[in-house]
């Protein structure tokens with residue numbers, strides 16, 4: 001997948017659908033004919049009831065899944081009909097993802113969890129370690145570098161996950177309900193971090209959430225209903 005020199009939106013979805021086949025002839029609609037344009041530097045908040053398609057949309061934008069129909073371009077890559085190895089490469093370099101349940105590897109230390117995507121991308125261990133330590137220092141995690149995820153608080157786990165999402169310097173951060181497992185103080189801290197990444201470091205940030213915490217920072221609000229965009233699409 002050749003990275004094009006790009007003009008215009010960083011994310012462009014044209015009539016993107018994801019249908020989940022079930023047994024027999026049945027299927028469930030995840031999202032249906034979504035049109036969406038997100039420019040570089042935006043902070044997008046995606047809202048919608050449980051089951052409205054937020055996680056489905058974020059998985060597609062992050063290359064964890066592929067559209068059933070439609071065209072999807074993210075960071076100059078064509079994600080519809082991409083080969084698995086192209087999606088792997090895309091996930092390693094173009095996007096960083098943060099999840100509600102943190103998704104840290106339980107048998108690796110904080111430092112190792114953060115370093116892993118960089119090592120998988122083929123960066124040298126020394127350079128990787130320096131960058132991981134710098135990121136974790138910025139996130140006030142230096143005293144916890146050698147801790148295992150099971151020894152961390154929820155806020156510390158999410159800060160570790162954010163450092164991991166940033167290690168390969170992605171253009172886009174995708175966060176799926178990032179404050180869902182946090183108390184109000186840690187939730188506010190995580191939203192402040194994401195807003196900071198957007199404002200100070202010009203990262204494009206997309207947050208799917210039920211919470212209103214990120215609303216004041218949003219440049220675009222998208223509302224989903226039954227898999228379709230009811231406001232904020234293109």
Ligand SMILES: Nc1ncnc2c1ncn2[C@@H]1O[C@H](COP(=O)(O)OP(=O)(O)OP(=O)(O)O)[C@@H](O)[C@H]1O
Nearest residue numbers: 020028029030048049050051052053054055056057
């Ligand atoms: N792997 C799957 N197989 C079958 N159906 C799925 C799958 N993943 C999601 N769905 C269905 O697709 C629809 C959208 O789900 P999705 O997880 O995207 O919603 P959501 O907005 O993220 O909800 P929540 O707020 O609860 O996280 C739902 O009807 C869901 O049941």
Ligand SMILES: [Mg+2]
Nearest residue numbers: 054055056176
């Ligand atoms: Mg979800």
